[in-house]
Amino acid sequence: MTQITAVNGSPRKHGNTDTVLDAFLRGAERAGAVTNKISLVDIDHKNCRGCNACHKKGVCILTDDLTPIFDEVLAADILVLASPIYSMTVTAEMKSFIDRGQFLWAQKFVTKTLAFSDDHLRNHIGVYLGTSGQDIPHIFDAAFPVVRAFFNDAGFSYTENVLFAGMDQHGGVRGWPESVAFAEAEGKRIAKMI
Template sequence: MKIVGISSSPRGKNSNTLKLLDAALEGASEAGAEVESINVAKLDIKYCIACDKCHKKGECSINDDFPALLEKLLAADGIIWSSPNYITNVTAQLKTVFDRCPLVIHEQLFEGKYSMSLTTAGGDELDFILDIMNNFMIQCGGKSIGGVGCSMYLGPEAVEAAIEKSRGIGKDLVEAIKEKRQYSEQEARQQAWKEGFKHSVLANKERWAHNCDYWMEKGWIKE
């Protein structure tokens, strides 16, 4: 079993959120998973240019580090997303990764994968940031087991508590994968999205050849 942890803070080793990610990966490793930490802030990932090539041919037209990152994400059983709160959102580095994933969303390529999310903030805006990451995973066809956040103003004791909670949820991520845990509300959302989005796929079948072929292969649409 492989768990990939995504760090997105430009502060690198000084990141408070990285402390939570390291703990979560330790927990996953203790539960028997192979783990890898990737700092996307250090990668060369350019902005999506909306060229549609991924929808047409299933590949990206941009020559940078994103295709290799995506390959690792697709090979993983579980993903740990992490980002500090930057102006009530995830960091620009992580948002750029998300923006490069239209193929993942259109073809639900995270189907069968599980995730969790981690954040830190100067104030109390934690759930909003966790929801951005959790909802992204669900929108891509995967499952989210939840997340951990820490308000840094609460001091060292709160940080230590969040680190321990992160280690615990890292272990639970492994258990969720082993159990093939089901989340009926998330699955209902995904099914409702497919029912709506199939009309977009059919309407664009000439332009989105790869998407259309994939949906037909999965049995989500018929000619």
């Protein structure tokens, strides 16, 4: 069975991102996937200190509720990073999570204890699910390289974006039921890719 782990970087429970992410996961479950949603707002964790201790042994010196979540992320077949656009990029919650993944970068490029085969990368998909209030050109452009960095470090081929621009003009997800239907269809489609 396809295992999907979704990391939700929205600080708003039951808001736009949370709602379309739930629909995405519902669609994936209907396609036979097993899903797990992690909401960062519920996780007690510290920010990366930039101490570079992970460059010595490839291990983060911080231990908190986020520590075991990286094991769940690495065990997934499909990883969804979900975040609304705040100040033209991902939320602080999502950025903090990605920064804490620096130890993966260190394992790949410094200690050289982590590598992913071409076969692994073909069978592990990274998905960015994004929402934005505004519908302006390039609204998601600053988010793409941030999530790509984490997908690359964690061994996922970043191949899919599920984007919902212009939530404000619809009055949010509740005024835009088509967004929920689209998210569910995308979850079903992407779950079948593995």
